[in-house]
Amino acid sequence: MRSRAAAKPVEQSYTGLSAAELPAALAHLHASLSVGAGVRITLRLRKRVPPTNRSDAIDLLEAAGFTGVEVQARSRAAEIRLHARRARSLPDWIRPRLRLLICGLNPSLYSADVGIPFARPGNRFWGAARRAGLKLADRDPFDALMHGIGFTDCAKRATRRAQELRRQEYVVGLARIEKQIRRYRPATTCFVGLDGWRRVRDRHAMPGWISGGLAGQPAYLMPSTSGLNARVGLAALAAHLRRAARGPGA
DSSP, X not given: OOOOOOSSOEEEEOTTSOTTTHHHHHHHHHHHSOTTOEEEEEEEOOSSSSOOSHHHHHHHHHHTTEEEEEEEEEEETTEEEEEEEEOSSOOOBOOTTXXXXXXXXXXXXXXXXHTOTTOSTTOOHHHHHHHTTOOOOTTOHHHHHHTTEEEEESOXXXXXXXXXXXXXXXXXXXXXXXXXXHXXXXXXXXXXXXXXXXXXXXXXXXXXXXXXXXXXXXXXXXXXXXXXXXXXXXXXXXXXXXXXXXXTTO
């Protein structure tokens, strides 16, 4: 784990950014910080788009991988200042009109510390994505976002193994993902790993398109890309990602 940053919080103002630009900007900030580093962030309150109030602003920072979020003050009528710390977690790499939102089960400790989803060398996600023709730079979520592919997790808490997660963490996490889908409207959400969906929605679910989708958008379920899931080969994982990226009508 990277060492804790100096006690003085990092100051950042995002009042000039549009709502669509905020998640990526906060993900960049998260990636630049050591676990536990403090930040003071100023956001603009906006009409009809997030963040519109205190609750939306707190949700935005928690989705961006920050913890202990507190509203410090309103610097002026249309702005809000918040204090938080970089969590041992991952941010959501998300923006409107994504063609594919990848949803992992939860961050590994390794991924949370380096700030990259599916970062462990034994994880086959990035290799499967390239084999599927997604043409992504290796272990670069910012490049993926530029190509219309985002990332989130069913649960934000980092663990050594996904089996350590409690069912209630998946319940809360899937509700959060539904909210993100309604807000950003990705063309398809692809769940990488069966466990979260099976424990909360359908314990008999199999890989493939999820009947009815999620939050009004298509959703796909595929096996985990973890090296521990050796029974599913790289070619099969790539085929699932290719199918999800093409959409349900392809």
